[in-house]
Amino acid sequence: MKLAQPDAKMLQEVGDLAEVRGRSLWADARARFFRNKAALAGLAVLIGVCLFAAFGGLIAQYERDFVDFSLMGANAYQGSPSIATGHYFGVDIDGRDLYARTVQGTRISLLVGIVGALVAVVVGTLYGATAGYIGGRVDNIMMRTVDVLMSIPFMFVLILMLVIFGRSILMLFIGIGLISWLDMARIARGQTLTLKNKEFVEAAVATGVTPLTIILRHVVPNLLGIVIVYATLLVPQMIIFESFISYLGLGVQEPNTSLGALMSLGTKQMNNGTLWMLFYPLFFFLITLFAFFFVGDGLRDALDPKDR
Amino acid sequence: MADPILSIRDVSVTFDVRPQGAWPWTPSLKLHAVSKLSVDLMPGETLGLVGESGSGKSTLARAVIGTIPQSGGQILYEGRDLAQMTPQETRRHRRDVQMVFQDPLAALNPRMTVGDIIAEPLITHEPRTPRQEVKSRVAEIMDKVGLLPNLINRYPHEFSGGQCQRIGIARALILKPKLLVCDEPVSALDVSVQAQVVNLLRELQAEMGLSMIFIAHDLSVVKHISDRIMVMYLGCPMEVGPARAVTATPRHPYTQALIASVPIPDPVREAARYRPVLEGDLPSPLSPPSGCVFRTRCPKAQPSCAQARPAMEAADPDRLVACPFQEVEEVLAEA
Numbered sequence: 001m002k003l004a005q006p007d008a009k010m011l012q013e014v015g016d017l018a019e020v021r022g023r024s025l026w027a028d029a030r031a032r033f034f035r036n037k038a039a040l041a042g043l044a045v046l047i048g049v050c051l052f053a054a055f056g057g058l059i060a061q062y063e064r065d066f067v068d069f070s071l072m073g074a075n076a077y078q079g080s081p082s083i084a085t086g087h088y089f090g091v092d093i094d095g096r097d098l099y100a101r102t103v104q105g106t107r108i109s110l111l112v113g114i115v116g117a118l119v120a121v122v123v124g125t126l127y128g129a130t131a132g133y134i135g136g137r138v139d140n141i142m143m144r145t146v147d148v149l150m151s152i153p154f155m156f157v158l159i160l161m162l163v164i165f166g167r168s169i170l171m172l173f174i175g176i177g178l179i180s181w182l183d184m185a186r187i188a189r190g191q192t193l194t195l196k197n198k199e200f201v202e203a204a205v206a207t208g209v210t211p212l213t214i215i216l217r218h219v220v221p222n223l224l225g226i227v228i229v230y231a232t233l234l235v236p237q238m239i240i241f242e243s244f245i246s247y248l249g250l251g252v253q254e255p256n257t258s259l260g261a262l263m264s265l266g267t268k269q270m271n272n273g274t275l276w277m278l279f280y281p282l283f284f285f286l287i288t289l290f291a292f293f294f295v296g297d298g299l300r301d302a303l304d305p306k307d308r
Numbered sequence: 309m310a311d312p313i314l315s316i317r318d319v320s321v322t323f324d325v326r327p328q329g330a331w332p333w334t335p336s337l338k339l340h341a342v343s344k345l346s347v348d349l350m351p352g353e354t355l356g357l358v359g360e361s362g363s364g365k366s367t368l369a370r371a372v373i374g375t376i377p378q379s380g381g382q383i384l385y386e387g388r389d390l391a392q393m394t395p396q397e398t399r400r401h402r403r404d405v406q407m408v409f410q411d412p413l414a415a416l417n418p419r420m421t422v423g424d425i426i427a428e429p430l431i432t433h434e435p436r437t438p439r440q441e442v443k444s445r446v447a448e449i450m451d452k453v454g455l456l457p458n459l460i461n462r463y464p465h466e467f468s469g470g471q472c473q474r475i476g477i478a479r480a481l482i483l484k485p486k487l488l489v490c491d492e493p494v495s496a497l498d499v500s501v502q503a504q505v506v507n508l509l510r511e512l513q514a515e516m517g518l519s520m521i522f523i524a525h526d527l528s529v530v531k532h533i534s535d536r537i538m539v540m541y542l543g544c545p546m547e548v549g550p551a552r553a554v555t556a557t558p559r560h561p562y563t564q565a566l567i568a569s570v571p572i573p574d575p576v577r578e579a580a581r582y583r584p585v586l587e588g589d590l591p592s593p594l595s596p597p598s599g600c601v602f603r604t605r606c607p608k609a610q611p612s613c614a615q616a617r618p619a620m621e622a623a624d625p626d627r628l629v630a631c632p633f634q635e636v637e638e639v640l641a642e643a
């Protein structure tokens with residue numbers, strides 16, 4: 001043992017010279033997330049759904065707006081799902097290929113969910129963090145504004161808007177963007193209030209770091225964990241929201257479609273024996289929602305290790 | 309005599325506190341965290357600030373670094389009133405006066421690397437410093453506070469409390485400040501680590517010629533590092549004087565009680581000494597006692613103590629005591 005000591009000492013010194021990479025809280029969280037089986041499965045499904053939405057169109061045999069007049073109205077007995085005909089998911093009542101339409105529906109539903117969540121993350125976080133950090137009267141005004149906006153029955157307003165200005169994806173995005181950030185702003189503000197009293201923020205104030213830099217450098221990165229968790233749980237909420245609107249027939253306009261619109265058509269045809277018109281969109285709708293919920297739960301456990 | 313670097317004159321700090329469950333229009337209560345406190349700090353001097361928890365030490369420190377406004381009096385840094393500084397002077401004040409915090413881990417942003425944390429004041433005040441120089445200056449200061457510079461990419465949660473406090477000290481010193489305010493820098497640390505950190509601060513102070521305000525809640529930590537000591541109670545100064553004099557011959561009943569609360573290892577002397585005991589709790593700073601704030605717990609309180617707040621009287625040269633009934637008692641045998 002005695003002989004080995006100088007070696008050990010030298011090894012130690014060599015080790016000391018090299019810069020050590022630290023394990024950030026993010027790296028810790030990633031490790032925790034990857035140990036969570038349900039979350040990983042959710043993530044895999046989610047990646048699958050995204051790939052389907054992005055590249056599924058490449059193997060479609062028909063354009064999504066191509067109408068096969070010979071199948072129109074005859075889809076119940078001639079348009080069932082089949083590899084041979086190239087209508088993998090069958091044909092809808094108008095003689096259109098359901099596979100191509102499901103790909104597009106999934107794409108639009110995902111897009112609505114993700115855009116809604118992004119708006120929430122960017123606008124909601126910055127708004128809430130600013131209100132919470134500045135505090136006082138500014139905080140009061142900003143948060144009362146949020147309260148007022150929240151008290152508006154948005155579903156109703158959005159439906160009115162869609163009726164008045166016509167149905168369009170843009171209108172839908174505007175509507176969803178307008179509501180999605182409100183909850184996020186409240187969450188971000190609450191967190192900021194606790195962060196604001198942390199000593200590292202006071203240290204930054206004391207050295208003269210400007211308020212904007214403090215918000216961006218010290219407040220937002222510490223909010224991000226909660227924000228990400230909330231955002232992943234917000235995506236499915238937005239998808240449900242959009243589906244509901246589309247289900248009422250007010251969302252996306254033909255020939256475009258979304259999962260909600262497809263399901264709406266599917267339920268109308270339930271008595272005609274074309275259950276695939278409901279089954280395929282419903283399947284993608286459900287696995288997407290479940291995947292998001294599992295991933296969101298996994299992220300919450302990974303990013304907020306306080307409970308364990 | 310040189311001009312003081314910091315001059316605190318009759319400073320009061322009050323907080324507005326909303327009474328629980330009150331109507332929105334009921335007026336806020338005033339919490340007197342610091343009331344009419346005066347003290348000067350000379351360049352290169354260390355002032356120890358002692359008092360029970362809740363006596364307003366941190367609040368005074370925050371007023372000095374300028375993160376909370378005072379509600380009365382003046383704080384002069386190098387002769388300029390903090391409340392009336394031009395933006396340029398404020399920048400200089402923020403640069404020259406740095407603080408070390410009580411909770412070492414809470415004072416470091418958990419999402420930033422140690423290198424970024426230490427570099428923050430430098431980047432804030434000298435934004436055009438080249439990256440390479442920032443890095444070398446961070447390494448230099450880390451070396452100085454006894455941290456291996458190769459730990460630069462680590463995160464705060466990977467360090468022990470003592471190391472975190474060294475990181476906090478490095479951040480405070482990277483700009484070569486003139487005044488360092490240490491708010492109970494060792495209270496949260498293991499006893500074995502406390503002495504190391506105090507000694508480090510002492511060495512750095514001598515090396516960099518810092519003025520220092522060193523806060524602690526008991527005298528034993530403060531007396532080794534301070535030139536002068538101020539004892540505070542409920543926001544009011546009780547006794548100010550040279551460290552040796554205050555600890556060896558305390559005159560104010562509160563100082564005597566504070567010192568008596570520290571046991572002496574020698575049982576014979578322990579039994580023989582005068583030992584006033586502090587009974588009860590600190591009164592609420594929302595409604596401090598009239599007259600002398602210490603009178604509710606003072607073993608020597610007289611009826612007249614409730615009349616007016618006793619002035620700080622010069623007992624010896626350099627020594628001020630806020631009690632007309634002061635006398636020297638043999639309370640401290642441990643030197």
Ligand SMILES: Nc1ncnc2c1ncn2[C@@H]1O[C@H](COP(=O)(O)OP(=O)(O)O)[C@@H](O)[C@H]1O
Binds near residue numbers: 364365
């Ligand atoms: N931001 C604040 N708002 C209201 N009251 C405060 C605030 N900060 C401190 N106080 C009160 O001021 C008093 C003095 O606190 P502090 O300065 O932290 O004492 P110390 O550091 O000596 O323990 C305490 O009663 C505390 O509750």
Ligand code: SF4
Binds near residue numbers: 560602609
């Ligand atoms: S003034 Fe009176 S109450 Fe206050 S410390 Fe002196 S003796 Fe005690």
Ligand SMILES: [Mg+2]
Binds near residue numbers: 362366367410491492
């Ligand atoms: Mg304190």
